[in-house]
Amino acid sequence: MDRHAKSGMLAAGLISGVTAFIIYRPHLQRALRRLTMWLMETSTKPIGQNMDEHITSPQTDLPYRKQNVSENIASPQTTLPNLNQSSTNNSESSDSISETDESTSSSDEEVVLSNKISLKSSVFPGDLPxxxxxxxxxxxxxxxxxxxxxxxxxxxxxxxxxxxxxxxxxxxxxxxxxxxxxxxxxxxxxxxxxxxxxxxxxxxxxxxxxxxxxxxxxxxxxxxxxxxxxxxxxxxxxxxxxxxxxxxxxxxxxxxxxxxxxxxxxxxxxxxxxxxxxxxxxxxx
Incomplete structure (x- = not known):
């Protein structure tokens, strides 16, 4: 009877342990996951700091780069011809046109300019009544x-x-x-x-x-x-x-x-x- 009692108690304890493991398994997994993450953060902390230093240091040059980009974009606009300039100014600006463009008729150039440039004063022929x-x-x-x-x-x-x-x-x-x-x-x-x-x-x-x-x-x-x-x-x-x-x-x-x-x-x-x-x-x- 004693042997059978011990076997029964052992079986009951084993069943209780398995049941408790099943019940508390999610909590154990979360605890194990947190422990693993903590260990990883602790071991990689110096590397993370070095990476932050390499990432943040170039940002000090960013405004300078933006300024250069804006200058590169803005500078060609100064070469656009003005429709209100005299014929002398128009002839000066035409010197920068390639040989292919020089073969284009003056009427074609007027059409292209009128389609691209927003006027800031009215343009009209001198013989307009x-x-x-x-x-x-x-x-x-x-x-x-x-x-x-x-x-x-x-x-x-x-x-x-x-x-x-x-x-x-x-x-x-x-x-x-x-x-x-x-x-x-x-x-x-x-x-x-x-x-x-x-x-x-x-x-x-x-x-x-x-x-x-x-x-x-x-x-x-x-x-x-x-x-x-x-x-x-x-x-x-x-x-x-x-x-x-x-x-x-x-x-x-x-x-x-x-x-x-x-x-x-x-x-x-x-x-x-x-x-x-x-x-x-x-x-x-």
Missing amino acids: DEGKELLKNLENYSIFTETVNYKPKSDRNSSDQTVYCKNLFLKDRKGKFYFFICREESNVLLRQLKYKLKAHRNFSFASQVEVEENLHVLPGCITPFVFLSETVSRDIPVAIARDLILEKRLNFHPLHADFATRISFGHLLKLFGHLKRKLIIIDV
Whole structure:
């Protein structure tokens, strides 16, 4: 009986030990893991300090490197030509152009410059009539600076000209109300669809020459959104523009004269109408 009792007690103790091990196993594992991590941190501490010293020391040179980078970026900007400089300055800057670029025509160079350089003053030909110059001064009063060039018909334009030429339609509905619509020169406008989008009364027709002169005070070939700078133009005329022009940065409009084209971004055109407190309707065509 004693032998069997001892065997039973041994078995019970063994079972209890296994059970306790199973129950406390997660705690033992966590304790063992912490002990291992502590030993590793203690043994690698000097190495970690040395690594921190090697990592932090180069940061003292970082502002100097940033300054050099900014200088390298900023310095080429000083070589950009200014559109408002005289022809003498333009000829000096052209000396730095490669032989390949020298073979490019002057008209091509003007187009490239006008597409890349943001103007800080209006640029225009010397033979622009006084009325056109006065118009550009009025735009400058709203911090709107433009570039005016000699107008060229579509057949005479250079293929490198990436600006957008617009046509301006002065329309009248059956009740005699007038509408002003701006779109791309090549757009095929369906007047029957346009009347629904502008909520006109019945069908559209083009305003006559007399109606253009009486309402916009320009000749039919000189119709331009710049006429709305004049207080004599009725505020009851809705002005609409095609949606596909809203991202364009070079829209061509006549500066009240058919022989010239003034380039303005859509953003500045919208800014102008905001200053004039006129609504510019954007529609799909």
